[in-house]
Amino acid sequence: AFDIRKIRAESGYISYDESYGNTGSCQSEITFINGEKGILRYRGYPIEDLAEHSSFLESTYLIIYGELPTQSQLDAFRNKVRDSAEVHVGMEHHFDGFPTGSHPMAILSAMLNSLGCYYPEMSTNNRQQDLESFDDAVAVLLSKVRTLAAMSYRMQVGKHFIYPKHKLRYSENFLHMMFSDPYQDYDDSSGLAHALDLFFLLHADHEQNCSTSTVRMVASGGANLFASVSAGVCALWGPLHGGANQAVIRMLQEIHDSGDDGRRFIESAKSGDAKLMGFGHRVYKNYDPRARILGKAAEKVLSAIGYEDDPLLNIARNLEQAALEDDYFVERKLYPNVDFYSGLILKAAGIPPEFFTVMFAIGRMPGWLANWHEVASDEKARIHRPRQVYQGPGVRDYVPIENR
Numbered sequence: 001a002f003d004i005r006k007i008r009a010e011s012g013y014i015s016y017d018e019s020y021g022n023t024g025s026c027q028s029e030i031t032f033i034n035g036e037k038g039i040l041r042y043r044g045y046p047i048e049d050l051a052e053h054s055s056f057l058e059s060t061y062l063i064i065y066g067e068l069p070t071q072s073q074l075d076a077f078r079n080k081v082r083d084s085a086e087v088h089v090g091m092e093h094h095f096d097g098f099p100t101g102s103h104p105m106a107i108l109s110a111m112l113n114s115l116g117c118y119y120p121e122m123s124t125n126n127r128q129q130d131l132e133s134f135d136d137a138v139a140v141l142l143s144k145v146r147t148l149a150a151m152s153y154r155m156q157v158g159k160h161f162i163y164p165k166h167k168l169r170y171s172e173n174f175l176h177m178m179f180s181d182p183y184q185d186y187d188d189s190s191g192l193a194h195a196l197d198l199f200f201l202l203h204a205d206h207e208q209n210c211s212t213s214t215v216r217m218v219a220s221g222g223a224n225l226f227a228s229v230s231a232g233v234c235a236l237w238g239p240l241h242g243g244a245n246q247a248v249i250r251m252l253q254e255i256h257d258s259g260d261d262g263r264r265f266i267e268s269a270k271s272g273d274a275k276l277m278g279f280g281h282r283v284y285k286n287y288d289p290r291a292r293i294l295g296k297a298a299e300k301v302l303s304a305i306g307y308e309d310d311p312l313l314n315i316a317r318n319l320e321q322a323a324l325e326d327d328y329f330v331e332r333k334l335y336p337n338v339d340f341y342s343g344l345i346l347k348a349a350g351i352p353p354e355f356f357t358v359m360f361a362i363g364r365m366p367g368w369l370a371n372w373h374e375v376a377s378d379e380k381a382r383i384h385r386p387r388q389v390y391q392g393p394g395v396r397d398y399v400p401i402e403n404r
């Protein structure tokens with residue numbers, strides 16, 4: 001019988017796939033992507049249908065447990081997440097240790113790892129035990145990632161923490177903890193909570209992207225859920241991954257400030273002097289289906305708050321149009337990705353740009369949780385341990401320090 005492990009062990013053969021562009025690192029039942037056709041499905045359900053009919057929490061249940069919930073399952077799940085929103089008072093003191101100006105992603109990663117210390121029974125690094133408390137840990141992480149994120153924002157702007165309100169839905173509660181004041185509740189009359197819920201839903205999973213692969217890598221060594229998702233936050237931080245939404249707004253603002261309508265910028269992206277942030281994707285060689293949905297949502301949200309002529313939205317429209325008609329982008333199959341329009345929605349919601357990647361992390365939590373579970377519950381799973389193609393010097397004689 002064909003035994004790849006035996007062949008590898010006997011031949012020393014290593015396959016090299018630079019940046020894993022064509023390597024399937026695992027088998028998974030969670031998310032399907034066809035990048036050539038621009039298809040994305042969670043557990044078989046097209047993203048377009050979920051975006052239209054579902055909510056972030058319902059899709060989260062689907063991603064984690066594999067099926068759409070019945071009404072009573074959804075109610076129970078919502079209640080469990082709602083009841084987990086507050087953090088231990090000890091955690092409030094952790095915030096005092098961070099200097100003003102600390103990046104919220106650094107805070108979030110540290111806080112999620114620390115959170116595990118408050119739930120030792122859920123973070124044992126014993127796979128069986130961690131799996132037994134998985135449902136409780138899901139509610140804790142899903143709910144508190146949002147609370148901790150809002151707390152880090154309040155700390156940065158020098159305001160008191162606002163505690164969660166039980167009657168509010170997931171995204172409403174987040175906006176409440178971010179923007180309410182002790183004597184005035186956040187007013188959501190323009191429907192931003194709904195747009196934010198859609199943003200979270202569209203980010204909920206995306207198969208083996210950099211951060212989810214990181215979560216699986218850490219999980220494969222047997223690390224607990226809290227440690228694994230904390231590593232996922234660090235992987236998400238970079239500008240080529242979760243940081244791109246922030247970079248898009250910075251780029252649109254710079255284009256606007258320079259008096260360009262987007263055309264000059266397109267030329268500099270083609271000559272390699274700039275990168276058109278929010279364009280291109282390792283997997284999608286077609287329109288990212290999430291970008292289509294968010295593009296429409298951005299138009300709707302901005303007109304609801306009377307910003308339909310927002311200059312940055314106009315520049316985004318021009319860039320998209322120009323790039324889609326330009327041979328450089330067409331030949332390389334560079335289309336808008338999810339980040340191209342998401343920053344405009346977040347900006348409209350009053351979220352500061354340095355906080356955008358944190359928003360992505362809140363949205364991506366379901367995917368990290370589901371992928372951790374898939375690794376932890378696979379009895380045959382081995383530790384992830386890629387090889388390398390060594391390019392350094394051959395064997396050398398040690399030179400005593402006085403002779404160097």
Ligand code: ACO
Nearest residue numbers: 240241242244269275276277278279280281282332337339
């Ligand atoms: N602007 C201009 N040119 C680009 C862009 C871009 N945004 N993206 C890729 N290209 C060009 C490359 O220079 C390269 O050109 P060449 O063939 O002449 O050398 C060609 O298109 C292929 O690009 P690669 O870099 O090989 O694509 P890769 O798969 O490695 O990178 C990535 C994908 C990182 C997303 C890249 O397109 C990029 O940097 N985009 C901007 C950042 C961004 O929006 N990231 C968000 C990704 S989605 C997410 O994480 C949610």
